[in-house]
Amino acid sequence: MLIDTNVNLGSWPFSPVPDRSGPELAAHLAASGIRCALVSHLGAVFLPEPMPANRRLFAALKHTPGLLPVPVINPALANWREQLAECRAAGTIRAVKILPNFHNYRLRSRRLDDFMAALAETGLKLMLNLRLEDERHKYFALKMKGVPLADIIAFLQRHPTHHILLTGAYWSQEVRPLVASHLDLNFSVEIAFCEAFKTLETMLAAIPANRLMLGTNTPLISTRGQVDKLRCARIPARAKRLIGFENARRFFSL
Amino acid sequence: MRIIDVHTHPVLDHKGATPAEVKSLIAHGRRHGIVHMVALGDVLVYGFRPNAAQLRAINNESAMVARLYPDYFTAFCYLNPRLGERATMAEAERCAALPGFRGIKLECACNAAHACMRHVAKAARTFNFTVLQHSWSTTNMVRDRVYQSDPIDTALFARRNPDVKVIMAHLTGIGFRGVLEVKDLPNLYVDTSGGWPEEGLVEFAVEHLGADRLLYGSDLPVRENAITIGRILGAQISAADRRKIFFGNTARLLNLNLN
Numbered sequence: 001m002l003i004d005t006n007v008n009l010g011s012w013p014f015s016p017v018p019d020r021s022g023p024e025l026a027a028h029l030a031a032s033g034i035r036c037a038l039v040s041h042l043g044a045v046f047l048p049e050p051m052p053a054n055r056r057l058f059a060a061l062k063h064t065p066g067l068l069p070v071p072v073i074n075p076a077l078a079n080w081r082e083q084l085a086e087c088r089a090a091g092t093i094r095a096v097k098i099l100p101n102f103h104n105y106r107l108r109s110r111r112l113d114d115f116m117a118a119l120a121e122t123g124l125k126l127m128l129n130l131r132l133e134d135e136r137h138k139y140f141a142l143k144m145k146g147v148p149l150a151d152i153i154a155f156l157q158r159h160p161t162h163h164i165l166l167t168g169a170y171w172s173q174e175v176r177p178l179v180a181s182h183l184d185l186n187f188s189v190e191i192a193f194c195e196a197f198k199t200l201e202t203m204l205a206a207i208p209a210n211r212l213m214l215g216t217n218t219p220l221i222s223t224r225g226q227v228d229k230l231r232c233a234r235i236p237a238r239a240k241r242l243i244g245f246e247n248a249r250r251f252f253s254l
Numbered sequence: 255m256r257i258i259d260v261h262t263h264p265v266l267d268h269k270g271a272t273p274a275e276v277k278s279l280i281a282h283g284r285r286h287g288i289v290h291m292v293a294l295g296d297v298l299v300y301g302f303r304p305n306a307a308q309l310r311a312i313n314n315e316s317a318m319v320a321r322l323y324p325d326y327f328t329a330f331c332y333l334n335p336r337l338g339e340r341a342t343m344a345e346a347e348r349c350a351a352l353p354g355f356r357g358i359k360l361e362c363a364c365n366a367a368h369a370c371m372r373h374v375a376k377a378a379r380t381f382n383f384t385v386l387q388h389s390w391s392t393t394n395m396v397r398d399r400v401y402q403s404d405p406i407d408t409a410l411f412a413r414r415n416p417d418v419k420v421i422m423a424h425l426t427g428i429g430f431r432g433v434l435e436v437k438d439l440p441n442l443y444v445d446t447s448g449g450w451p452e453e454g455l456v457e458f459a460v461e462h463l464g465a466d467r468l469l470y471g472s473d474l475p476v477r478e479n480a481i482t483i484g485r486i487l488g489a490q491i492s493a494a495d496r497r498k499i500f501f502g503n504t505a506r507l508l509n510l511n512l513n
Contacts, residue, residue, distance in 0.1 A: 135394070136390070136395045136396055136427070195450070197474060197475035198478065221450045225480070228480040
């Protein structure tokens, strides 16, 4: 039983990834041992307003109980309260995701304070996505870097009562410096973009296992490769359970 | 599943050169099913353009690894063709006389389309070496074409030298465009190392190049074997193609007799 905290439905304009239905995605993940996943829709990345993609997400996952929708909210838009309200009304959701670099706002923006306050009232968790692709391989006209580390730190410091899940973080450029100086901040890390020679052995020397969660960034990168990173790691069985499902189960109240 | 890893750096940044470290690396490899590694050297330890003495030091470390465990390591001779024909040929000849060397490794000393690459081609012909060229698409964040080789550049080197066997490193780095760039070059192979395992790229390479021209590589210790192997295991390709990529192609290309 694995829980994947970083999965997407939908197509990606810059590579021929499969545009799966909900059941097809569930079958694909199950082939790698993943029975439960937190799923967003890639359509929300480039649309001027994310709700059409969120609606497609809710519809697609209606009959796949193991796939849990995580709608994308764009708090830089004037209607973010409506986005949030519609997503909550659409069904049970446990978290929302934000994409600051794709949606062109800084985490330092004061507008986010209102958003975070509203989120606190709902009890929903926040997933903060730092990247969806390796910056070196983006489409040639897409000049976008990951979310700046200084902004992430300032954001976490401004919202200490929110336990925030960072997705798409690099180990060496973001997670390692973050845990070296700010392990006291209230965050966990999804590991799809964390890689070293022995990734999890290396990470666990710096960050406790209860702060890490399995994520694959399916369908943009190989699901099997990411699962094998956990499966093959020479770390205690308890750490594997925490990273593979227990932390996610607790974080998302599953 | 038996695996040959065609892209490894057992010694990197001066680490990994002791016999105990080499032994530990072999144990690590065997846990993942890797029965043989190609040691490419500590290629960036002196920057992009090492001098002759620095090249010798790097290649001596690769020779040491191959001498310690000849059944487990093949070595490639690291060269800087900017040093000229005499220096390039001298270092290639020195390495060719050492046990275990079967190829030439090129990193970022110059672009693969540069005129000085003719020295590399001459060395490859003279000593029957395969050439492994670091390559990366230069269309986005990696822009430099002085030191970096775009797949167009590596393809040009292979096209100019059809009698030389070339491995273009880093399938993820060269991307979909890079695969198409080398489609018509039967003397060019692509290794699967480099970057995150982007979905669909292995299948695309098999479709356009054929499974016979893909070689498993990890770029360890920069990357993790579980991920780089899992990417091939998870690809929608046949079991026979997977065996070629993991083992058969590299064994044939480098004439490795592994029982």
